[in-house]
Structure formats: structure tokens, C-alpha cells
Amino acid sequence: MPGTQTSTGATVPPMRGPAQGDTDAVLNNQPNQKYWSDSATGDLEQRAGHSRRVAALICVIGVLLTALSSWAAARVDDKAEQRLLQVQTKQAAAVLSTAILLIEGPLRTALSVQRVAGLKDTTAFERFMAASVGPDKSFVSASIWHRRENHLTRLGSVGVAPALAPGRPATEAYLRRAFHTTTFTVRAVSAGAQRRIAYAMAAQGSDLVVYAERAIPADRRSPVASDSAFADLHYAIYLGPRTDNTSLSTTDMDPSTLPLTGTTARATVPFGDTVLTVATSSGRHLGASLSQRLALMLLVGGIFLTLIAARTGQQLVRRRQDAERNASTITGLFERVEILYGQQRELSVRLQRALLPHAIPNIPHLEIAAEYMAGAQGVDIGGDWYSIIGLNDDHFAFVVGDVSGRGIDAVAVMAHARFTLRAYLLQGDSPAVALEKCSHQFDISVDGHITTTVVGVGNWRTGEITIANAGHPAPLLIAEDTTEFVEVTPGPPLGTGPTTYLSTTFTMSPGATLFCFTDGLIERRSESIDVGMLRLAATVQTSAEEPVDALVSRALASLRSNDAADDIAVLAFRWIPIR
Amino acid sequence: MAEFAARPPQHGVGSLAVSGEVDIAVVETLLAEARACLNADVSGLVIDLGGVTFIDSSGLGALVRLRNEAAQTEKNIALAHVPPAVARLFEVTGLTGIFPTRAGD
Numbered sequence: 001m002p003g004t005q006t007s008t009g010a011t012v013p014p015m016r017g018p019a020q021g022d023t024d025a026v027l028n029n030q031p032n033q034k035y036w037s038d039s040a041t042g043d044l045e046q047r048a049g050h051s052r053r054v055a056a057l058i059c060v061i062g063v064l065l066t067a068l069s070s071w072a073a074a075r076v077d078d079k080a081e082q083r084l085l086q087v088q089t090k091q092a093a094a095v096l097s098t099a100i101l102l103i104e105g106p107l108r109t110a111l112s113v114q115r116v117a118g119l120k121d122t123t124a125f126e127r128f129m130a131a132s133v134g135p136d137k138s139f140v141s142a143s144i145w146h147r148r149e150n151h152l153t154r155l156g157s158v159g160v161a162p163a164l165a166p167g168r169p170a171t172e173a174y175l176r177r178a179f180h181t182t183t184f185t186v187r188a189v190s191a192g193a194q195r196r197i198a199y200a201m202a203a204q205g206s207d208l209v210v211y212a213e214r215a216i217p218a219d220r221r222s223p224v225a226s227d228s229a230f231a232d233l234h235y236a237i238y239l240g241p242r243t244d245n246t247s248l249s250t251t252d253m254d255p256s257t258l259p260l261t262g263t264t265a266r267a268t269v270p271f272g273d274t275v276l277t278v279a280t281s282s283g284r285h286l287g288a289s290l291s292q293r294l295a296l297m298l299l300v301g302g303i304f305l306t307l308i309a310a311r312t313g314q315q316l317v318r319r320r321q322d323a324e325r326n327a328s329t330i331t332g333l334f335e336r337v338e339i340l341y342g343q344q345r346e347l348s349v350r351l352q353r354a355l356l357p358h359a360i361p362n363i364p365h366l367e368i369a370a371e372y373m374a375g376a377q378g379v380d381i382g383g384d385w386y387s388i389i390g391l392n393d394d395h396f397a398f399v400v401g402d403v404s405g406r407g408i409d410a411v412a413v414m415a416h417a418r419f420t421l422r423a424y425l426l427q428g429d430s431p432a433v434a435l436e437k438c439s440h441q442f443d444i445s446v447d448g449h450i451t452t453t454v455v456g457v458g459n460w461r462t463g464e465i466t467i468a469n470a471g472h473p474a475p476l477l478i479a480e481d482t483t484e485f486v487e488v489t490p491g492p493p494l495g496t497g498p499t500t501y502l503s504t505t506f507t508m509s510p511g512a513t514l515f516c517f518t519d520g521l522i523e524r525r526s527e528s529i530d531v532g533m534l535r536l537a538a539t540v541q542t543s544a545e546e547p548v549d550a551l552v553s554r555a556l557a558s559l560r561s562n563d564a565a566d567d568i569a570v571l572a573f574r575w576i577p578i579r
Numbered sequence: 580m581a582e583f584a585a586r587p588p589q590h591g592v593g594s595l596a597v598s599g600e601v602d603i604a605v606v607e608t609l610l611a612e613a614r615a616c617l618n619a620d621v622s623g624l625v626i627d628l629g630g631v632t633f634i635d636s637s638g639l640g641a642l643v644r645l646r647n648e649a650a651q652t653e654k655n656i657a658l659a660h661v662p663p664a665v666a667r668l669f670e671v672t673g674l675t676g677i678f679p680t681r682a683g684d
Contacts, residue, residue: 404636490673
């Protein structure tokens with residue numbers, strides 16, 4: 001029972017709070033502080049609001065982090081895609097360069113064949129080109145021309161009629177261009193609905209020029225074989241550096257959907273006196289599929305985790321709030337209980353002290369000391385008491401008693417015993433008679449307590465003492481050189497039932513001290529009562545020469561343990577006759 | 580702390596064994612246990628104190644109270660196996676003659 005102890009000292013503890021009449025005010029006014037939180041609606045709403053704010057904050061942070069990581073993953077994936085596409089586009093351009101050789105090669109060979117044959121005979125040229133000209137072959141039309149003084153003459157031709165018809169100035173102008181380049185010239189031409197590419201190549205150091213036309217598929221579409229290395233690519237090949245539809249040469253797409261969108265890459269390949277521009281886009285994801293899905297996975301997973309975190313956060317906040325609330329409730333109750341215990345104990349101690357003699361009477365030739373000490377534990381006080389009473393001109397009476405048990409009831413029984421004995425003693429009854437009369441007035445079945453007590457009557461002129469004992473530890477008689485317990489036959493405690501008591505009479509030697517006490521001074525749970533009695537005798541023997549109050553204080557100080565539960569009353573007097 | 584063990588009555592006498600520390604904290608339990616043993620079927624109760632290591636004035640008071648209550652219904656309370664320290668306490672408190680002790684104990 002923590003903190004309930006008010007005082008274990010022999011002096012009255014300072015009273016806390018107002019006087020007794022104001023006790024109710026103390027009880028009612030004290031708790032201004034809150035002992036438990038009100039479960040008012042506002043409070044609940046506030047708590048719920050707080051936990052929702054935490055959840056919302058977690059959500060915002062979680063979504064931000066998720067979006068950031070998803071975006072980063074997507075960026076990484078994009079860059080990887082771009083790089084892969086560029087690599088593939090370069091590879092495609094390299095393949096295209098090789099394909100151009102298939103065009104350039106036959107033309108160059110045809111020129112050589114014609115140079116060897118001379119200007120008249122074109123049979124060899126026609127026979128050679130027949131292999132490359134026709135449906136499903138490289139060219140649809142081919143012809144060989146000779147330049148003489150800026151005038152061009154067609155020597156022979158193979159295949160269909162060319163789009164650039166012989167004899168027209170545009171045709172000759174185009175053919176003449178071929179003499180200004182070391183490779184071949186390229187241009188787009190139209191033969192009716194058919195789009196063609198026209199090639200012209202001049203032989204170095206001669207006046208021969210070969211001309212050929214290659215058909216472009218009507219829709220200009222040429223799908224990529226699905227098993228090709230470039231099956232994942234969409235492409236559009238443009239003649240020249242521009243990528244508008246008029247320059248479009250070949251594509252695997254519907255031309256109306258061009259230009260290519262999405263992740264695109266571009267490469268140019270030298271093509272005669274112009275270039276081919278290869279534009280590509282990825283038909284599907286080129287890199288590892290995990291890389292593509294990572295962003296989405298991060299997004300979905302992140303949002304999922306965010307929701308869980310938000311929910312958990314909300315619960316944790318609520319739990320913490322609940323715990324704080326419970327803790328403050330428990331602390332408040334403890335404080336309340338402690339205050340109540342303190343008040344109750346204080347009242348009990350005040351009652352007890354009110355029942356003890358307020359002042360020790362002056363009795364001639366007696367040096368008197370008395371102490372009462374409350375038990376250290378709990379709120380309940382004991383029922384120990386002492387009395388010393390002047391009776392008449394030469395007699396005095398003294399009582400030390402102990403009511404079993406603790407609490408207000410025990411104190412009430414103590415008061416009953418104390419004042420009943422006092423009354424009998426004042427009317428002149430001997431100790432044994434006073435006890436016998438009392439034994440009729442106490443009943444444990446009614447009171448719930450038994451009372452042990454030593455009652456004595458003394459003559460301060462002669463030092464003669466008569467005592468009787470109702471179940472109480474016998475007093476110690478401390479003389480100059482001996483300390484011994486007074487031999488008095490104990491009768492049963494008060495409350496046991498009606499009975500009679502024996503008494504003992506002895507005479508104190510001058511300066512001797514009679515030391516009466518209650519069992520709190522000698523009782524130890526672990527040992528027989530004799531051990532405690534011998535210890536007390538030994539202790540007081542060493543202080544026999546000291547003043548009585550010092551003797552009492554020393555006995556209490558050395559014998560009372562700090563955690564003693566029982567209360568203690570001690571009454572001692574020394575007889576100092578006039579010599 | 581104290582422990583209580585009630586045994587079935589033999590020859591019309593109940594038996595309650597008490598052990599441990601009999602103090603103010605267990606007095607009510609002691610009273611309740613003993614009263615339960617002192618039912619209409621028995622003529623008396625033997626309280627075995629063999630295991631008692633300590634008894635305070637409240638414990639003594641409870642024994643006195645049981646004795647007085649039993650006497651009102653003309654029953655007897657006897658003590659058995661009283662340890663020396665407890666017997667000495669009975670002596671100091673003038674209770675020795677109050678309780679009959681069983682022969683041989």
C-alpha cells in the first residue's frame with residue numbers, strides 16, 4: 001500500500017487540511033484534477049480525428065513515394081527501351097546497306113558488260129539484265145544509254161516501259177546527273193498509279209549510263225517476317241532525309257498512321273547520291289518483361305502497402321490513445337485511493353491520540369515516561385493504550401493494554417476498556433477486581449476483539465505495587481542490578497468470558513523502574529515470544545541508569561523494526577522516594 | 580499466509596488442520612472454515628495447529644471466539660499438536676486453561 005504511511009513517530013503528526021468539522025469539504029474539494037477522462041463525444045471525435053489525420057498523412061507520403069518509385073522505374077525502362085531500339089535500328093540500317101549493294105551491283109556489272117561489247121551490240125547487256133528485270137525481281141525496267149556531246153541515245157532496254165520516257169528533256173537531265181556522282185542517282189517516279197524508284201549510274205571514264213526502275217508496292221507496305229530479327233520493330237523507310245509521306249519508300253504499317261509514334265529511333269543510310277532514312281518504333285517491349293512491369297508492380301504494391309500502413313498507423317494511434325487514457329484513469333484512481341487512505345488513516349490516528357492521555361499527570365516521587373507508536377503498515381491502527389491515574393493522597397493506578405486486531409472497531413473496544421477500567425480503579429477497586437468486573441462486560445462474539453491488559457495500583461509513599469494481568473506480557477522490573485519480569489499469573493484476556501484474576505504485590509526498591517509494554521515491542525514472527533522478552537530485558541538493562549524517558553526512547557529505537565506492522569504502547573515509571 | 584484442510588468427521592468429531600501464519604489477514608477465513616466444520620452432524624471440532632508457525636492476538640481471539648460459539652451449542656473445541664511457541668503464547672496470554680487439548684498431544 002504505497003504512500004499511505006503518515007507517521008510512525010511518537011509525536012502527533014501535523015494534521016493536513018482543515019479541522020475535523022471541515023472533513024466533508026476536504027473530501028469534496030480535493031479532487032479538482034481529473035481521475036479519468038470523460039468519454040464525452042467531443043473527446044472521442046477529437047481522438048478519431050487525430051487518428052484519421054495520421055492515416056491521411058501516411059497515405060499521402062505512401063502515394064508520393066509510390067509514384068516517385070514507379071516514375072523512376074518507368075524512366076529507367078524507357079531509357080532502356082530507347083537504347084535497345086537505337087541498337088536495333090542501327091542493325092537494321094546495316095542490313096539495309098547490304099541490300100543496297102544488291103541494287104548497285106547489277107547496275108555496275110551491266111555497265112562493264114556494255115563497255116566490253118561496244119556501242120552497237122546490246123545483246124550481252126539484255127541477256128545479263130534479264131536476270132534482274134521482271135515481276136518479283138529487283139527491277140521492272142532497265143536501259144543502257146550513250147552520251148555524245150551532251151546528247152543521250154538509248155542503246156537498248158529490258159522490261160516494261162520506263163516512267164521516265166526516252167526523249168523527254170527531264171529524262172535526259174536526270175541521266176546527265178549520273179555523270180556528276182561516283183555512285184548512282186536516285187529519285188522517285190510515277191508510272192500511272194505505280195510508284196517507282198529510278199536509278200541511274202554512269203561508268204567512270206566512259207559515256208555509258210545505265211538506267212533502271214524498281215517498283216514500290218502499291219501500299220508501300222512490306223511486313224517484317226515474324227521470325228526475322230526485327231520482328232519486334234515497326235519501321236518506315238524514307239527516300240531522302242525527310243520523313244513525310246511523299247518521301248515514304250517502304251513501311252510495315254498502314255501509311256496513314258505514319259509518322260511512327262511512341263519510342264522511336266532514326267538512322268540514315270547512304271543511298272546513291274541521297275540517303276535512306278530509317279525510322280523505327282518498337283512493336284512491343286524489347287527489354288525484359290519485368291523491367292516493363294516493374295513500374296506497374298511498384299505502383300500497385302506501393303498503394304497496397306500504403307493502405308495497410310495507413311490502417312496500421314490509425315490503429316496504433318488509437319491504441320496509444322486508449323492506453324494513455326487507461327493509464328491516466330488508473331493513475332487517477334490510485335491517487336484517489338491514496339488520498340482516501342491517507343484521510344482515513346489520519347482520522348484513525350487522531351481518534352487514537354484523542355483517547356490517549358493528553359498529559360501525564362504529576363504523581364509525587366514518580367518519574368514517568370510513556371510512548372505510543374502507530375504501526376508502519378496500512379491504514380489500520382491498533383488498539384494499544386496506556387493510562388496512569390492519580391487515585392488519592394498516596395495511591396496511583398496504571399494500565400497498559402492491547403486490543404487484538406486493528407481499525408476503528410479495535411479503537412472503540414480500546415476506549416471501552418480504558419474508561420471502564422479507569423472508572424473501577426477510581427472508585428477504589430483493586431486490579432484483580434477491576435479486571436473481573438470488566439470480564440463481564442466484554443465478549444469477543446459481540447465486539448470481535450479480545451483485550452489483554454496489565455492493571456496495577458501503587459503507593460508512591462511506600463513503593464508497594466499490586467498488579468493483575470489479563471493475558472498480557474508481564475511488566476519488567478528494572479532494579480539497580482537486576483532486570484526481571486514481574487511474576488504475575490495471567491488470566492484470560494477480556495472478551496474471553498467472565499472469570500476471576502489473581503494479583504501479585506511487590507515493593508519497588510528506590511530508583512527501580514517498572515516498564516510496561518505491549519507485544520508490538522517484542523513480537524517477531526520467526527521466533528518464540530520468550531526470545532523477544534529476553535531481548536527486551538537485555539536492552540533495558542543497558543539503559544537502566546538513564547532517565548526514564550531516555551530509557552523508553554532507547555528501547556523503542558532499538559527494538560522496533562522499521563516495517564513493524566503492530567503498534568506499540570509503553571509506560572514506564574521510576575520510584576524516587578524522598579530520602 | 581495460512582492454509583486450512585478440513586477432514587471428514589470421525590466418531591462425530593470434525594477436524595481442521597491449520598498451517599502457516601495465523602494473523603489478522605486470515606482470521607475471517609479461519610472463522611469461516613471452522614464454522615463450516617462445526618455443523619449439526621458433529622459434537623465437536625479438533626483444530627490441529629501442528630503446522631502453525633506464528634499466531635497473533637487476532638488469531639488467538641478467533642480461537643477464543645470459536646470456543647465461545649461452540650459452547651453456546653454445547654459443542655467442544657479442542658486443540659491438537661500445539662507447537663511449543665504457540666503453547667508458550669497461550670501460557671503468556673492466560674489461555675492455557677481455556678482449551679482442552681487432546682490426550683497425547
